[in-house]
Amino acid sequence: GNSVTQMEGPVTLSEEAFLTINCTYTATGYPSLFWYVQYPGEGLQLLLKATKADDKGSNKGFEATYRKETTSFHLEKGSVQVSDSAVYFCALSDYLTSYDKVIFGPGTSLSVIP
């Protein structure tokens, strides 16, 4: 079945540090890949997505590249800010096998300190 694995948290970084959150997936078909972000007390919201191999999703300085050969979709940001403190979820959906059902990873908590 389809699944998502991401690095365990929590991750604590100083402001302006480089961020990488690793994500790997298992899928039987050709999934779309997503990163969602959850700020304290709120629901999840889409951060970025990529729908086919070698696509790069980007938003708010965050980037992730769909790597089919390594089944990965690692999230990166060159310089984090305190406002980036949140929980980040890697996710996939495989429309051909399960329509728009979204499978989430366990989430990685990020704290950015001034």
Next chain:
Amino acid sequence: DARVTQTPRDKVTEMGQEVTMRCQPILGHNTVFWYRQTMMQGLELLAYFRNRAPLDDSGMPKDRFSAEMPDATLATLKIQPSEPRDSAVYFCASASGQANTEAFFGQGTRLTVV
């Protein structure tokens, strides 16, 4: 600004009481998800509706939980009787039903069963 609306935002109830959580999906979306989030289990998919019909409710404890869509603008999740272990944040999300599109989340209902 289209968004998923959940009510109530917070609910405290006594063990054994019935709890009903409501969700208004984004107009035009034909897919609705119910998720439960806890520190221990992370995000769990409880039920998944497409065109108001349940597509997958395998994640939902059948003896006490029920999910319905009385019409296209309302989804409900009921727990009867509630137990302390049901304490969690319950999220509703909706999606357009098209390939490669994301789910949009509500702000959640924080349930505390005492």
